[in-house]
Amino acid sequence: MYIKFVNFVDRFNQYRQSKISNKNFLIIAAVLVGILAGLAASLLKGITHRIEHFLQTDLQWQYKYYLYLLFPTIGILLSVLYVRRFIKKGKFETGLTPLLFAISKKSSKVEAHNSYSQIITSAITVGFGGSTGLEAPIATSGASIGSTLGRFLGLSYRETTLLLACGAASGIAGAFNSPIAGIVFAIEILLPEFTIPVFIPLLLSAATASVVARTFYNEQLFYLVTEGWQMKALGFYVILAVLVGLYSIYFGKVNSAVKGAFYKIKNPYHKIAIGGLMLGVLIFLFPTLYGEGYITINNLLKGDYSSVISNSIFAEFSNLPMVVIAFTVATIMLKSVATLVTLSAGGNGGTFAPSLIIGGLIGFVVAYSINVSGLAEVNTANFIVAGMAAALGSLMHAPLTGIFLIAEITGGYILMVPLMITTAIAYLINRSVSQYSIYTKPLADKGELSHHSDKDTTVLNMMNLKALIEKDQIILVVDDLLRDRVNDVLKSKRNVFPVVDVKGQFKGVIYVEVILEQLLADKNSDLRVNDLMHTEIIPITLNSDLKLVLNRMEEDNLWVLPVVDSLGNYIGLISKTSIFNKYRDILSQQADYLA
Incomplete structure (x- = not known):
């Protein structure tokens, strides 16, 4: 049966090569990847939010809130058990670093199981309260779809790499309903070098994924920003950018410390127990750390500033501005810890969403503090949006991705100038300390990273x-x-x-x-x-x-x-x-x- 299947694939490839030009066929394949990745994105969001809704709303039990201490541990445990039970062949890895490694050293081969295993494990992790995001898993899932299709069709390394990038771009586009950001993400992060011909397949793939995902899952991620920015606020945007840039350096330090600490723990179940307990305590004290955290940002964008503290044990002090500011600052500092503990303990997710939440909260603290102090009157929602773009751009070393993603998902194109200023400054601050992003540093340390500026190294890594x-x-x-x-x-x-x-x-x-x-x-x-x-x-x-x-x-x-x-x-x-x-x-x- 297998031999017959292989022969069929060979005959199909010979037929399509004789009938369809390589360029046109790649466009068709890119659209197919977009459809599949769009379906994967809508499925992931649907499953995750269904789990969250069941645990937080549908589950009715007198003592269920005590389980919030255990929910993250349960999610991480289920994720680890799934991997150990069902992923027998190949290696299961999380984050975007494995994608970069696949492009550099594995001929763009991403294991086929990632197309579904990333969805299952990340939905369980985040749905049960893991303080991480869904974007890296869906990007990996889409990349796996593109890579598998490219290898199935017998395409070259470069063509398979293009479909891998199309899949990752489609995953981001479907998850955020942001096709432009998906394209920019693929070009900035994944493709070793950008040429104009690859733009068309990326464009069609990302657009297709957005349409498909929106057909099956049509929830607006963020409240749309419509108010413009003021010249007198530019100085405060610079202050925001500096704070975000400094925080991105702090995030890198915490990343190394947490991963190093958990690396020393060899027993996977000890990691789950320790990580789950830490995460449970953090979420009990700071409920905004639960899951992705987009709900908190949405509430802040709508003007509900007490939402940061309202569901915590400090809720009775929500009318005191200084308490709100102090609580938010503590949340910001601990969000990175919660995210990295979730991932290091065995959960699946990424730092994509957490960086948005952190940036948004920093923007809120800056604007809220300015308004409360009476120094000036600034638009808090605008600062939240600018903070999100700056955090994403600096942490990922992808400033264009941060700018266009936030502009698309918030409708904040009118804020393009503040987005550009804050993101550029925050990125430069981070880059002055670290040449590599949190995704590329592990590969750079091992000499396994494709270098855009070093053609010889890039080719040799292939x-x-x-x-x-x-x-x-x-x-x-x-x-x-x-x-x-x-x-x-x-x-x-x-x-x-x-x-x-x-x-x-x-x-x-x-x-x-x-x-x-x-x-x-x-x-x-x-x-x-x-x-x-x-x-x-x-x-x-x-x-x-x-x-x-x-x-x-x-x-x-x-x-x-x-x-x-x-x-x-x-x-x-x-x-x-x-x-x-x-x-x-x-x-x-x-x-x-x-x-």
């Missing part, structure tokens, strides 16, 4: 070292007599031969000129291979970085290097020739991309 290994050489054993192997050496086209022991362990190399020189001097020599081999050459492994491999070849004036496995067993040779040939192939594919 290569698979294992596929470049050459195994057509003669292998000599340390105890071999040179005169017994001379015929094999002369027939070989190589000038360097690997030497191993009887167990296959790599021991060194020997050069053909050394062998010939010795045999010409004494044909009956009893010398063995280990008498003439060079042992100073250190082999590389399958996990070696190709850029470092090339650098080492240049520094040591080597044309080939031996490759061994983790146990030191010889695998083969990798040469400059094979690397350069693959490099030229990739550049040729890029030149022909969408031609």
Whole structure:
């Protein structure tokens, strides 16, 4: 059955290649990805909000509010159990970092199970109160749909990457009903380099996803902003931008600390217990940390400023401005902790939504404080919107995504100038401290990130070292007599031969000129291979970085290097020739991309 299916796919691909141009076919595939990703986005939002509504409204029990301490733990536990029970093949990862890794090092291969497993686990995590967002999971789900379709259709790396980006853009577009932001997100975050031809598939895919998602799930995310901005408020917007920029640096520090602490906990159920308990206590004290947090922002945009504190144990002080400000500041500082604890304990989600909530709350604090103090009278809703854009742009290192996303989902295009100012300043502050975003830093630390400004690194990251290994050489054993192997050496086209022991362990190399020189001097020599081999050459492994491999070849004036496995067993040779040939192939594919 499988063979018949593969043959059918091959025949289909041959037929469509003969009937449809590559450019037109990719547009059709992009629209299909948009439809599927739009359905996935509406399904994720529907399931998540249904769980939230059931737990908060439909569930009627005298002591149910005590369960709010346990709901986050239950959600994380169910998510972990699902992964351990049903994800048997492949690896389940959360966040946008795995997508960047897939593009850089895995030929844009995103495991097919992500198309549904991301939906299930994130809906459970967030629905039960996990303080994280749905945007990263839906972007990963859409990317998986695009990647799987591209590989199913036998498309090239570049074409599959385009469909992956279309899927991620469609997921964002469907989740927020914001096609422009989805496109900008794909270009800023995912695509190693942007060319004009990819814009059309992205545009159609994101627009299609928005239409599909809106057909099945038509709830407005935020209250629409319609009032313009005032020149006298520009100085306060700069203050807001500085505060958001500084907070984004704080977020990065907390990110490293929390992940590092949970990494030391090896037992997954201990992580769930500790993380769930911490999250339960935080949500009990600060209810606005529950779930995504969009409800709080919506209430603030509508002018209900006491909503930040109204459902907490401090509700009786909601008429005191200083208490409201202090409570909101505490919420801001703890939102990042709650989000990162949720993710580190095993829950699924992303920092996309939390960054919006944090930015919105910072904007509220700034505007509310200005108005209460009597320094001036500013529009609080405008500052909330500007804060959201600045936080998203600075944390993700994607200022255009932050600007256009917020402008679309709030109707705040009239606020474009404040959005641009706050986002740019906040981004520059974060960038001055960290060259990489929270998504790219883990990859950059491992040397696995595609660099937009470094073409060589980008292309080398696209290569698979294992596929470049050459195994057509003669292998000599340390105890071999040179005169017994001379015929094999002369027939070989190589000038360097690997030497191993009887167990296959790599021991060194020997050069053909050394062998010939010795045999010409004494044909009956009893010398063995280990008498003439060079042992100073250190082999590389399958996990070696190709850029470092090339650098080492240049520094040591080597044309080939031996490759061994983790146990030191010889695998083969990798040469400059094979690397350069693959490099030229990739550049040729890029030149022909969408031609």
